Amino acid sequence: MTSPRYDRIGHGYASRRVEDPRLGERIRLALGDARTVVNVGAGAGSYEPEDRTVLAVEPSAVMAAQRPPGRPAIRATADQLPLHDRSVDAAMTVLSLHHWHPSQERGIRELCRVARDAVVIVTIDPQVSGEMWLMADYLHEVRDLDHRICPPVGRILDWLDRPAEVEVVPISRDTPDGTLMSFWAHPERVLDTAARAATSGFARQPDAVVERVVRDVAADLRSGAWDARHGRLRQLGEYDAGLRLIRASRGA
Numbered sequence: 183m184t185s186p187r188y189d190r191i192g193h194g195y196a197s198r199r200v201e202d203p204r205l206g207e208r209i210r211l212a213l214g215d216a217r218t219v220v221n222v223g224a225g226a227g228s229y230e231p232e233d234r235t236v237l238a239v240e241p242s243a244v245m246a247a248q249r250p251p252g253r254p255a256i257r258a259t260a261d262q263l264p265l266h267d268r269s270v271d272a273a274m275t276v277l278s279l280h281h282w283h284p285s286q287e288r289g290i291r292e293l294c295r296v297a298r299d300a301v302v303i304v305t306i307d308p309q310v311s312g313e314m315w316l317m318a319d320y321l322h323e324v325r326d327l328d329h330r331i332c333p334p335v336g337r338i339l340d341w342l343d344r345p346a347e348v349e350v351v352p353i354s355r356d357t358p359d360g361t362l363m364s365f366w367a368h369p370e371r372v373l374d375t376a377a378r379a380a381t382s383g384f385a386r387q388p389d390a391v392v393e394r395v396v397r398d399v400a401a402d403l404r405s406g407a408w409d410a411r412h413g414r415l416r417q418l419g420e421y422d423a424g425l426r427l428i429r430a431s432r433g434a
């Protein structure tokens with residue numbers, strides 16, 4: 183395995199990327215009555231149901247080290263899961279699929295191979311996330327990157343070998359999971375080094391791009407230009423920033 187990206191960008195992840203209980207509940211519902219679950223791209227352990235037997239798969243040592251005591255992870259990648267066919271009830275993956283580029287199709291087929299029934303994928307619809315003010319007005323580099331590495335939902339459905347349903351998952355203003363999508367309500371977070379570092383979107387950009395975006399957002403907040411264009415967002419409790427939950431099941 184080559185050095186995983188999150189060994190570079192994953193330091194401090196667990197403190198800023200705390201599980202959102204609303205998304206956690208949706209995932210638990212989507213897993214149905216599965217007793218054994220593989221979580222691929224498991225990271226620090228967010229969203230893993232505690233009432234089932236979970237096998238965590240995570241390539242980055244830095245991320246695995248942030249897992250709670252007693253919940254280790256197998257070091258492997260999605261495109262080659264070290265599991266037998268149909269060996270778990272369900273497979274899940276949360277905000278990891280875009281990092282599997284260019285092997286996303288292979289990874290999805292692996293989830294289907296090992297899961298007897300439910301395959302639950304939480305991912306980003308790049309068309310929708312690209313319309314959020316941050317990507318549309320300031321950070322085109324991430325919008326363009328997402329278009330390359332986040333498979334459109336229709337393509338994911340084509341890769342799955344069982345019927346699937348797609349849920350829109352709005353992001354709450356107060357979500358504790360500080361993804362780039364959570365910035366929809368908090369332009370001030372762009373000015374916060376730790377908040378930026380907890381998002382792969384910012385962490386993957388060269389310093390010059392990050393400095394430009396920070397400078398432009400700071401200027402627009404000072405002048406009132408941001409509020410003139412997007413201030414209505416300050417009244418909303420939640421917003422569709424592109425998060426999607428796909429639940430595939432043989433019984434769907």
Ligand SMILES: C[S@@+](CC[C@H](N)C(=O)[O-])C[C@H]1O[C@@H](n2cnc3c(N)ncnc32)[C@H](O)[C@@H]1O
Pocket residue numbers: 186188199222223224225226227228229239240241242245258259260261275276277278281282382
């Ligand atoms: C944004 S984090 C999400 C972590 C966790 N699922 C969560 O929701 O907090 C993305 C994770 O995917 C992992 N990852 C990256 N490439 C991967 C691959 N090819 N196969 C499996 N996991 C991968 C990263 O190491 C990282 O832990």
